[in-house]
Amino acid sequence: MPKPSSLAATRGRDRSRTTAHSTRSTRRLSPNHERPARRATLRWIIFLVLTGLAVHVLVPLIAAPLERSLAVARTLPWLPVLCAAGAQVLSYAGSGYIVHSALRLVGVRASVVRGVATTMGASSVDLLGGGTFSFGAAAQRWTRAAGAGAEGALLAGWLPPYLNGLVQLVLGGLGVLYLIASTSCPPPSPCP
Numbered sequence: 001m002p003k004p005s006s007l008a009a010t011r012g013r014d015r016s017r018t019t020a021h022s023t024r025s026t027r028r029l030s031p032n033h034e035r036p037a038r039r040a041t042l043r044w045i046i047f048l049v050l051t052g053l054a055v056h057v058l059v060p061l062i063a064a065p066l067e068r069s070l071a072v073a074r075t076l077p078w079l080p081v082l083c084a085a086g087a088q089v090l091s092y093a094g095s096g097y098i099v100h101s102a103l104r105l106v107g108v109r110a111s112v113v114r115g116v117a118t119t120m121g122a123s124s125v126d127l128l129g130g131g132t133f134s135f136g137a138a139a140q141r142w143t144r145a146a147g148a149g150a151e152g153a154l155l156a157g158w159l160p161p162y163l164n165g166l167v168q169l170v171l172g173g174l175g176v177l178y179l180i181a182s183t184s185c186p187p188p189s190p191c192p
Contacts, residue, residue: 091164092116092119092120092123093112093116095115095116095119095160095163095164096112096113096114096115096116096117096118096119097112097115098115098156098159098160098163099114099115099116099118099119099139099143099156099159099160100112100114100115102152102155102156102159103115103143103148103152103155103156105152105155106148106149106151106152106155107152108143108146108147108148108149108152110143110146110148114146115156118139118142118143118156119139119160121138121139121142122134122135122136122138122139122142122157123135125137125138126138126161132161132162132165135157135160135161136157136158136161137157138157139153139156139157139158139160140153140154140156140157140158141153141157143156143157
């Protein structure tokens with residue numbers, strides 16, 4: 001049987017090992033816990049530096065054309081500008097109503113305001129790139145997330161841009177016919 005003093009010494013050594021081991025493991029964990037914070041801080045610093053450079057480079061390039069565009073906009077008559085803005089509002093409202101009606105056809109209740117919001121959001125994605133495909137994909141995803149089935153999401157995602165394109169085609173054709181029929185359109189000049 002071991003002596004009581006040797007048992008106490010053994011227990012003391014075990015405690016010191018446990019304490020040393022837990023201290024070492026804590027030391028090992030500390031840098032690991034700090035790394036994600038360092039990475040996030042580094043990402044933000046890189047983002048801010050790149051944003052600052054973009055602003056420093058792009059603002060002077062945009063400032064002159066923007067000033068010219070504002071000068072032209074100030075010379076425009078107010079009535080046609082208000083009519084164009086009203087037509088755009090009506091276009092979004094009509095597309096929102098199409099989304100509402102398409103979802104109602106498949107038994108999903110959605111408000112016209114929800115349809116307008118979906119249309120405006122999908123149009124914003126459309127402007128970023130991808131055109132009609134990105135519009136349809138974004139609208140389809142959002143209507144599907146709102147509880148519409150595959151059929152309703154497909155109708156709500158793809159019907160508004162195609163009907164909008166059809167209306168633009170008809171109005172553009174009527175405008176071309178008007179220009180051809182009017183006498184104010186000068187004949188083309190001969191090539192030198």
